[in-house]
Amino acid sequence: MNDPIIKTEDLRFSYTNAEGESPVVLGGVDLQIEKGSFVAVLGHNGSGKSTLAKHMNAILLPSGGKVYVSGTDTADEEKLLDIRRTVGMVFQNPDNQIVANVVEEDVAFAPENLGVAPEEIRRRVDEALQAVGMYEYREHAPHLLSGGQKQRIAIAGVIAMEPECIVLDEPTAMLDPVGRADVLRTVKQLNRTKGVTVVIITHHMDEAAQADRLVVMAKGKVVADGTPKEVFQDVEGLKAVGLTVPDTTELLWQLRQAGQDVPLDALSDEECARALYDLLNN
Numbered sequence: 001m002n003d004p005i006i007k008t009e010d011l012r013f014s015y016t017n018a019e020g021e022s023p024v025v026l027g028g029v030d031l032q033i034e035k036g037s038f039v040a041v042l043g044h045n046g047s048g049k050s051t052l053a054k055h056m057n058a059i060l061l062p063s064g065g066k067v068y069v070s071g072t073d074t075a076d077e078e079k080l081l082d083i084r085r086t087v088g089m090v091f092q093n094p095d096n097q098i099v100a101n102v103v104e105e106d107v108a109f110a111p112e113n114l115g116v117a118p119e120e121i122r123r124r125v126d127e128a129l130q131a132v133g134m135y136e137y138r139e140h141a142p143h144l145l146s147g148g149q150k151q152r153i154a155i156a157g158v159i160a161m162e163p164e165c166i167v168l169d170e171p172t173a174m175l176d177p178v179g180r181a182d183v184l185r186t187v188k189q190l191n192r193t194k195g196v197t198v199v200i201i202t203h204h205m206d207e208a209a210q211a212d213r214l215v216v217m218a219k220g221k222v223v224a225d226g227t228p229k230e231v232f233q234d235v236e237g238l239k240a241v242g243l244t245v246p247d248t249t250e251l252l253w254q255l256r257q258a259g260q261d262v263p264l265d266a267l268s269d270e271e272c273a274r275a276l277y278d279l280l281n282n
């Protein structure tokens with residue numbers, strides 16, 4: 001394994017509620033995110049995904065255990081800026097992440113705050129907008145764009161900080177299918193061409209299936225971790241923690257329940273079609 005860019009060691013966390021109670025939200029998470037990897041995190045509502053994500057750039061600090069970003073303890077207050085520069089966050093609602101009235105000003109906002117020199121900002125803004133396919137919209141008003149376009153602007157804003165890692169918390173949850181596909185393609189491309197490490201939290205099985213690695217959370221713990229092919233084969237296990245599986249896996253699983261000899265790991269549409277073709281021809 002390459003060096004981990006993010007490492008959690010027995011990470012524990014509780015929020016204290018109005019009644020003064022502190023139910024356990026993260027109950028000991030050990031996770032290493034390898035540099036350059038593309039990791040999806042799945043889990044039922046309330047399983048602790050967002051809480052985990054917020055530990056990845058020190059928005060939250062552990063109640064117990066440790067989180068390291070590039071080897072730096074996130075609890076080290078003096079390193080907060082370094083941590084935020086290394087790991088950028090993108091959230092669900094693009095409207096809450098737009099701060100300026102012109103696209104390119106919006107993208108420039110974060111690097112300006114970091115004190116980056118003006119000519120360097122120009123370069124970064126242009127590059128970030130090109131990377132998300134929104135360069136032609138640089139002089140547009142963000143609030144007139146579609147949800148998917150706005151989310152790509154938000155991603156450009158994070159990229160302009162040149163982070164090594166981007167953590168996206170359900171970035172496609174509020175988008176239509178076209179916007180979803182655009183955002184996912186954008187993120188994938190950043191990973192493949194620029195080597196940006198990506199951690200994406202999603203409720204969409206088809207998005208999770210595209211990751212190199214899939215981490216499943218339930219009740220504040222990691223309950224499965226592997227390639228999508230490996231993880232999705234445990235159909236019963238995933239259903240037991242309130243999740244579904246991709247349509248391809250579900251179909252093959254049903255066929256197996258009915259006694260048919262089909263592979264469970266034919267995850268892509270093409271592989272699944274091939275498995276069905278083979279079944280029908282035998």
Ligand SMILES: Nc1ncnc2c1ncn2[C@@H]1O[C@H](COP(=O)(O)OP(=O)(O)OP(=O)(O)O)[C@@H](O)[C@H]1O
Pocket residue numbers: 015016017025043044045046047048049050051052
């Ligand atoms: N600010 C908060 N104060 C108190 N409790 C919280 C807070 N944020 C989350 N929780 C609780 O912590 C638990 C985990 O929440 P979290 O948001 O991490 O889950 P999640 O997996 O991201 O869920 P979802 O799929 O709904 O986004 C839930 O029981 C939630 O109610």
Ligand SMILES: [Mg+2]
Pocket residue numbers: 049050051169
């Ligand atoms: Mg969440």
